[in-house]
Amino acid sequence: MPCLNVSTNVNLDGVDTSAVLADASKTVATIIGKPEAYVMVVLKGSVPMAFGGTQEPAAYGELVSIGGLNPDVNKKLSAGIASILESKLSIPKGRFYLKFYDSKGAADLLSSVSRASRRSSTMAAVSPPLLPTTVLPADTTVSPADANPAATRAFLARLLDSVKRALSGARPWPELIDRTALSRPDSLSDATARLRKNLAYFRVNYAAIVALSLAASLLAHPFSLAALLALLAAWCFLYLLRPSDAPPLAAFGRTFSDRETLGGLIVASAFVVFLTSVGSLIFSALALGAAIVCAHGAFRIPEDLFLDEPDQANAAASVNLLSFITSATGARV
Secondary structure: OOEEEEOOOOOOOOOOOOOHHHHHHHHHHHHOOHHHHOOOOEOOOOOOOHHHHHOOOOOOOEEEEEOOOOOHHEEEEEEEHHHHHHHHHOHHHHHHEEEEOHHHHHHHHHHHHHHHHHOOOOHHHOOOOOOOOOOOOOOOOOHHHHHHHHHHHHHHHHHHHHHHHHOOOOOOOOHHHHHHEOOOOHHHHHHHHHHHHHHHHHHHHHHHHHHHHHHHHOOOOOOHHHHHHHHHHHHHHHOOOOOOOOEEEEOOOEOOOOOHHHHHHHHHHHHHHOHHHHHHHHHHHHHHHHHHHHHHHHHEEOOOOOHHHHHHHHHHHHHHHHHHHHHHHHHHH
16 A cells, blocks of 8 residues: 655654544545555654655655655645644654655556546546556565665765865875975974974875775785675665665564664674774774874975965865765764
8 A cells, every 4th residue: 555654853752643644644545536544654753854864855844756646746745744743743844754655565556646647637537547456575675775776876976075075175296295395303392293284284195195005905905805895885785875764674584673783783893893804904004004194294394384274174175075974874873
């Protein structure tokens, strides 16, 4: 049957939502022109506001239709549910999120409703479509990547944009490797002062050097690289990019909640990093990159560097580089 999923970050514990669900079922049934018994409405409370950080073009209070309904029907459903939530539970429009699902047993029905809603009034006399007779198996599962490919594309686009903006703050590399600006520091305090100023000025360049050191070490050890890529893929598709309203993960004959999935990923990450050669490889590569950075920062004369505005620009670039992680994970914490 068609299902309207209503998610809100308002705590509904102890709230009698039966009247809301009854009115919502009547509203949905009236708009799509089907019996009330053929409609299911699910109301979830205390849902994080970002809803997984994956619903890209939709805003809160708008309806995302993956059942093929036309925009007019979508607007009617959104307005109807908004009125019910505001009057019954005092939930403003910006605090809930609607999603209309074409359930597995009603694909043909919603397709016919979508076509019928776009027909002219001269087709009103046509008999209503029959209920579908083909029902997909209940255990049919869809991977998160197939169910929401737009989320993956949006995540990668934000990542690429953040990297580009961060790299745009890099200093010219000839300036970094200028041999005429290198000299031995007079004392340990002089080396420390140089390093502090150079870190502020060449922040992005130094980060790139450490990243190149790590990349070179991983490329020289294919097993470690494959293990890290597999771990990253597991985090993305089982947690970071998984919609907040997705069904529980099913594996080994049982289902796992989000908390259990997160715990399993943390245990797997700890095993890969600390109980295999991957951890020592990463730490040694980072140590090598840090040693190169410290040596250059201590020997580079910083007197010709302008540190005021560039320092702010580089700091903003560093924040932009990691902003996509916050947007992807903030909704599931």
